[in-house]
Amino acid sequence: MAEFSTSVSDKGEISTIYLKGFLDAHTAPMLENTISGLIDSRKYSIVVNFQELAYISSAGLGVFMAFIEKVRENAGDIKLSAMSDKVYNIFDLLGFPLLYEIYKTEEEAINKFKETKNLES
Amino acid sequence: MKAEKSKQNKNMLEIKSRTENLAAIRSFINSAATEAGLTKEVIDNIILAVDEACTNIIKHAYKYSPDGRIIITLKPDKKTFTVEIIDYGKSFDPNIVPNPDLQKYVDQGRVGGLGMYLMKTLMDEVKYYSVPGKFNQVSLSKYINSNGR
Numbered sequence: 032m033a034e035f036s037t038s039v040s041d042k043g044e045i046s047t048i049y050l051k052g053f054l055d056a057h058t059a060p061m062l063e064n065t066i067s068g069l070i071d072s073r074k075y076s077i078v079v080n081f082q083e084l085a086y087i088s089s090a091g092l093g094v095f096m097a098f099i100e101k102v103r104e105n106a107g108d109i110k111l112s113a114m115s116d117k118v119y120n121i122f123d124l125l126g127f128p129l130l131y132e133i134y135k136t137e138e139e140a141i142n143k144f145k146e147t148k149n150l151e152s
Numbered sequence: 153m154k155a156e157k158s159k160q161n162k163n164m165l166e167i168k169s170r171t172e173n174l175a176a177i178r179s180f181i182n183s184a185a186t187e188a189g190l191t192k193e194v195i196d197n198i199i200l201a202v203d204e205a206c207t208n209i210i211k212h213a214y215k216y217s218p219d220g221r222i223i224i225t226l227k228p229d230k231k232t233f234t235v236e237i238i239d240y241g242k243s244f245d246p247n248i249v250p251n252p253d254l255q256k257y258v259d260q261g262r263v264g265g266l267g268m269y270l271m272k273t274l275m276d277e278v279k280y281y282s283v284p285g286k287f288n289q290v291s292l293s294k295y296i297n298s299n300g301r
Binding site: 034053055056086090096100117125126127129130 | 172210257
């Protein structure tokens with residue numbers, strides 16, 4: 032059963048991970064591999080697009096927690112975007128909005144990275 | 153092949169302790185809760201709570217050993233929708249699992265306790281009962297009113 036998949040698209044220095052399907056304890060390792068791959072390629076400006084994600088359990092949320100420190104240590108960030116209300120509600124219940132930037136659209140998340148980079152240069 | 157691994161009737165699913173079975177567990181709960189006339193929001197909450205309970209059993213009670221038994225029994229009545237989950241793995245004391253501290257998890261790069269916290273938040277009642285060395289039971293209940301909410 033193809034219950035979960037990820038794909039990555041690079042726009043300049045920013046990488047977007049697209050999530051599709053059901054993210055649970057069984058499929059979370061696939062997302063770990065995707066994020067590890069980006070970090071190994073020294074890509075630390077990461078946007079995650081949740082638009083096609085139908086379901087998430089705490090195992091899925093745990094993946095974002097496992098990598099955020101490493102990414103931020105390298106002057107990057109993982110910005111989350113385009114969540115359905117159902118998925119956002121789970122992030123909200125666990126207090127994620129305090130620690131992660133969550134945007135309505137992928138574009139907003141990308142623009143935020145660009146603004147930050149412009150300020151730095 | 154699936155039929156060999158699991159036993160199922162309308163109110164009972166017996167399944168092996170494998171994360172690949174979480175999808176089948178969610179689909180079982182979805183059918184039963186839909187039949188009980190619950191609203192989509194309530195059904196989604198019950199599905200997630202049961203997923204978290206079974207994930208904890210697979211991870212902690214059976215420590216990813218793939219052939220442990222998980223028995224899920226539904227006890228729907230007019231006022232409550234209860235899901236009872238039994239395993240024969242290692243027992244634990246739910247009282248020693250602290251509420252999650254997200255900042256600490258981020259600092260340490262590790263997580264734990266999120267599932268239990270979600271179960272408590274999404275359900276109206278979460279009860280644990282264990283006879284160490286014999287079995288563990290977690291019982292998740294949602295109160296329902298006449299509108300299915």
